[in-house]
Amino acid sequence: MIQSGNQAILHGALEAGANYLSAYPITPSSDIIAEYVKQTAGDDQYDFLQTEDEIAAIHSAIGASLAGRKSFTPTSGPGFSLMQEGLGLGFAYHIPLVLINVQRQGPSTGMPTLFSQDTLLQTQYGTHGDHMALTFYPNSVQECFDVTISAFNAACESSSPVMLLSDAYLARMHENVKFANQQLIAQFPFERFGNGTRHFTGLTNDNGRPDTKNPETFKKWMKYLTGSIIETAKKYELYDYLPNSASETLIISFGSISRAINQWKNEFALFRPVRIFPLLKQQLAEVEQEYKNIVVVEGNYGQYRDVVAAALHREIKSVPVVGGEINPEEIYQQIKQAIN
Amino acid sequence: MSYNFKKDIKPIWCPGCGLHIIYRAMIKTFKNFGWTNKDVAVISGIGCTGRGAGYFNLDTAHTTHGRSLCVAEGLKLGNPDLNVVVLSGDGDLFGIGGNHLLHVARRNTNITVICNSNKIYGMTGGQMSPETPKGAVTATTPKGAPYNPIHSQKIVTANDDYFYGRASITDMKQMQEILTEAINWQGFSFVNVQSICPTNYGRRAGFKNASEMMQVLDERITKQTNPEILEENQLGFVHS
Numbered sequence: 001m002i003q004s005g006n007q008a009i010l011h012g013a014l015e016a017g018a019n020y021l022s023a024y025p026i027t028p029s030s031d032i033i034a035e036y037v038k039q040t041a042g043d044d045q046y047d048f049l050q051t052e053d054e055i056a057a058i059h060s061a062i063g064a065s066l067a068g069r070k071s072f073t074p075t076s077g078p079g080f081s082l083m084q085e086g087l088g089l090g091f092a093y094h095i096p097l098v099l100i101n102v103q104r105q106g107p108s109t110g111m112p113t114l115f116s117q118d119t120l121l122q123t124q125y126g127t128h129g130d131h132m133a134l135t136f137y138p139n140s141v142q143e144c145f146d147v148t149i150s151a152f153n154a155a156c157e158s159s160s161p162v163m164l165l166s167d168a169y170l171a172r173m174h175e176n177v178k179f180a181n182q183q184l185i186a187q188f189p190f191e192r193f194g195n196g197t198r199h200f201t202g203l204t205n206d207n208g209r210p211d212t213k214n215p216e217t218f219k220k221w222m223k224y225l226t227g228s229i230i231e232t233a234k235k236y237e238l239y240d241y242l243p244n245s246a247s248e249t250l251i252i253s254f255g256s257i258s259r260a261i262n263q264w265k266n267e268f269a270l271f272r273p274v275r276i277f278p279l280l281k282q283q284l285a286e287v288e289q290e291y292k293n294i295v296v297v298e299g300n301y302g303q304y305r306d307v308v309a310a311a312l313h314r315e316i317k318s319v320p321v322v323g324g325e326i327n328p329e330e331i332y333q334q335i336k337q338a339i340n
Numbered sequence: 341m342s343y344n345f346k347k348d349i350k351p352i353w354c355p356g357c358g359l360h361i362i363y364r365a366m367i368k369t370f371k372n373f374g375w376t377n378k379d380v381a382v383i384s385g386i387g388c389t390g391r392g393a394g395y396f397n398l399d400t401a402h403t404t405h406g407r408s409l410c411v412a413e414g415l416k417l418g419n420p421d422l423n424v425v426v427l428s429g430d431g432d433l434f435g436i437g438g439n440h441l442l443h444v445a446r447r448n449t450n451i452t453v454i455c456n457s458n459k460i461y462g463m464t465g466g467q468m469s470p471e472t473p474k475g476a477v478t479a480t481t482p483k484g485a486p487y488n489p490i491h492s493q494k495i496v497t498a499n500d501d502y503f504y505g506r507a508s509i510t511d512m513k514q515m516q517e518i519l520t521e522a523i524n525w526q527g528f529s530f531v532n533v534q535s536i537c538p539t540n541y542g543r544r545a546g547f548k549n550a551s552e553m554m555q556v557l558d559e560r561i562t563k564q565t566n567p568e569i570l571e572e573n574q575l576g577f578v579h580s
Contacts, residue, residue, distance in 0.1 A: 020414070020417070020418055022414060047417045047418065049413070049414070049417060051443070052439055052440065052442070052443035053439065055407065055410070055440075056407070056410040056413075056439075056440055056443070059403065059404070059407040059410030059411050059414065060410050060411070060413055061414060062403075062410075062411055062414060063383075063401075063410065063412060063413060063414020063415035063416075063417075063418060064415065064418035065414075066399075066414070066418070067414070067415050067417075067418025067419035067422070068418065069418040071418070085404055085407075086407065088404075089403065089407075093401075192419060193399045193401075193415060193418075193419060193422065194377070194378055194379070194381055194399055194419055194422040195377065195378055195399065196377060196399050197346055197347075197377060197398060197399065198399050198400070199346060199349065199393070199394045199399075199400050199401075199402070200401040200402065201394060201401070201402035202402065202403070202404060203402065208346070208349075208394075209346075209348045210349065210394065
């Protein structure tokens, strides 16, 4: 059937067992909310709360997660910024939750209906606290469905918030899609609230007991919080690599831009991370020596380029695609300029 | 079962703090309902009061500053069988969390909110809070607070559906009665408990000790005389 990226994300979420959505409307993520309301109408195993703002949306999803519900919240742009506080709490609580960020061109209100990839590093460093965040970024409507299921599974397996990135073009792109799931659906990781004497706190703690002055407790806590994320990431090494022995150049791209890049697969080698964080360092390290040039084409001024360059210890060229437009001719010229 | 203190978690509250009395009244009220840890969960925000949730031997959550109502609402919608009780301070509920109070109250979500109205940001060192009385000397208002305090009763009762109670740490028995009514109320219920912070309010305001603060508090308040009307200086409750 023909569906949009946003519709496919919602259907993937339902397939994965999502049954609680709290959200504040913001373009271009809003039709995920409308689709949820439409698809779950009249079925009381699903709950929906339209909150007063994005801060409430993510905290409400956290509360529902404590109640054992597979919860999620979609947002965009400034909404993603408002959710950073709650995201930090979600990591500290060590509870599953999926945050869908449909990227639009910022800063501030920016270009609300247009494409961007300007929140890549915000997924990793946006909230206070020093931790990593599993982040996925599909590039087709079919992948929106499949990867959303992976995101919910990974959230339950790591018992942590997981981020699913999309963008304004992918959100509204309509393609043929099969809503047929191939993955096992992960179980919720703990018994729901209302049966124990557990304490969930954002304070540094040892199994719920606050201990706010002890460096060793902090290190142990961080190891506990990130350990499951590192382990779960190993299960989701999702990427596409199209080698090209005739080319000296490897292009790295993801999301909507990678759709435009794909037309040059005979001219360049192409690498497309789907699990974009933690970085697929080993996979990149295995192929990078075969190419004289590596170019990251991304919808910002070089965020992913910097991450890749730091990981591979070599020069990586950047082609920024900014201002909300993906213009293949311009991108091609810029790639040529970058490698000459 | 005993709701008292989780194993290994010790309270940080100062001697003379009003929270000890609110905590005791909550435990007695839960006992009277005959609840077990399957029936009730306590959620709190940040600050001295925010630490409170962790002291109940139940499933509890200490959230971020001002967001206790949002987490509590998600928990209640996620598990409607659970009685969800929020314990937080006036800075948390009316200041940083003010927007959430407006909307969770309007949505009439079936939770009970207990405010420790100590009229100060205690844990951060005694700064003016939304309920600090005009003229009060605090760490941030050495010449006296320039603003009138927030009228939480008017905010909550502005809704079509409401339950608003005012209790005091100087009358624990009545506090229990009001908490019981609030918990029995089907919908959003709010109890503003007049409380004291001897360490970070009382010192600057010139009080010698906690008992003097309680005495002055007790003189300021009186019992409700008409069940339809709750004046600013009265203890009791009104509902829609």
